[in-house]
Amino acid sequence: MMGGDLGPRVIIPAIAQALQKNSNLTFLLFGNQHQAIPLLQKYTLQNHPKIQFHHTEQVIDADISFSKAIRQSKNSSMRLALEAVKEGKAQGCVSGGNTGALMGLAKLLIAPLPNIERPALTSLIPAMNGKSTVMLDLGANIEVSDYQLQQFAEMGNLFAQVMLGLVYPRISLLNIGTEENKGTAQLQAVHQQLKNRQDLNYIGFIESDKLTSYLTDVIICDGYTGNIALKALEGAAKNIIALFKKEKADSNICRSTKRYLLKLIFYRYYRKLQEINPDRHNGATLLGLSKVVVKSHGGANSNAFCYAIDYAIQQIEGDIPSRIMQGLSQLE
């Protein structure tokens, strides 16, 4: 269940971690054996019964256009991983590679659910109270129609029900203000359409400074806006946590008399900050496909990559694609 151009240095320790937590998992790995084997040895995963390694040297570059990526994709680790999912050899795919290529190939190889016009990149984002909020689209669709935004609301609604166990989850539309006259003509139109939906608990616009405030359960936006908002949030969180870690490192040179107390205090802070640590919420799923395909952050470390694996497992266990399909068919 694994493809990725991210480099085995992150993926293999993440797999070791995932297997430690759940020894029932099976991994199909696609990548370059010259890079992977020393790492598999290091983590004592060589010839592991739950890992099948498929060697390929073909990789899709990070900075090429989608059409080039598709041409370049034959025998690439990403394509092979997706083909394994398509053929039922794996139940899901996790990749840290080129987002555009992953989405394009996934849509090419794995059927979207019936009537889904555009799958949407969907994540659980952290709320300050320790809970999570569903957000989509985070970058799959730069421009979307009114109808597609409504469909994102429908999919997000079902995703929140299954993944967060919510009944009648609150749904909001991301905008630059909460008043009805704010934002683009499209947002104003979709706002009216969603207000008229009895089947959705639509509560109105939300601004991007409230993403983590737990004022809503599902945040809907086009992929361009979602990407801008989420990266801004993640950047701020990462930077502030980096400041904090630097202080923590500095404190190691404090005298031993202070040490116990420092540890105590830092522990409290650290736990607080961990709640909004973007690593813990790594992983965006292409919601609307008939199989589970998860994109990990390009810059993820192995902890973060392990969270992306968890995210895929939760969706496979919750049978998200079927639940979405059932939910949508009841609408029609």
Add this chain to the structure above:
Amino acid sequence: MMGGDLGPRVIIPAIAQALQKNSNLTFLLFGNQHQAIPLLQKYTLQNHPKIQFHHTEQVIDADISFSKAIRQSKNSSMRLALEAVKEGKAQGCVSGGNTGALMGLAKLLIAPLPNIERPALTSLIPAMNGKSTVMLDLGANIEVSDYQLQQFAEMGNLFAQVMLGLVYPRISLLNIGTEENKGTAQLQAVHQQLKNRQDLNYIGFIESDKLTSYLTDVIICDGYTGNIALKALEGAAKNIIALFKKEKADSNICRSTKRYLLKLIFYRYYRKLQEINPDRHNGATLLGLSKVVVKSHGGANSNAFCYAIDYAIQQIEGDIPSRIMQGLSQLE
């Protein structure tokens, strides 16, 4: 130099603070005397030689459309403040009121600089190293033309030169990736146009997780994108600082043996976090007008409002409108 629907409870203490720092300032205040006078008394500013108070009861509501706001604007505090600027009675206006109304009225009453198609909301945003980055547009123009984005780059360039004292400041375009094929068709087109400009130090796309990384000096975007990105950043910063402050308050109940050490440690943190405290960077100017008009955050406290006043003063002292005009005329 002051109008605002924000409430005198924030503005009047901010003015007291500003006058303490610089006794040469003069303020024209527009608002409801029944609210203001008790506060002026509290801060011993009643009959202050540097404050002229103009009573009005008319206020522009926060949540009405622009056209309604204009109709409602006669004798409103905001309009009176802008008229004072127009007539030369004040050198600049600071307001915490309805952003749409402020921008609309400012454009109606105060001439834009020659050849400026659209004034843009412009702020200095904090970088993690303690420096600042110019960012525009933050919400004045939901949709813009390619030419207008280029003009934002020209204005941002001059603003960074004057306000930050930079020579040949680095200019970036906000996008959802740094590769040439990322983002909307408009961003790709403007990217090529800016690359061909010899007079601008355009360094390419920047992603929203790098807003505070000091990788650039000027960040250009349309007002919708800028608003989404900046609010996401501010929301994250505010939330994390709030977590921190809560911890700080909690610590007050710690035993006195710990107290000195806690203070020491918290002080270091606090100073670090202050560097990226959004309060310190409150204030967005409508760049491209012939006078200085600054919008303060609707939710600003008096410290933050005082920063918005400082921001206006810096621009008045730096004679930003004339410098922008001179710079642009040299381009043609």
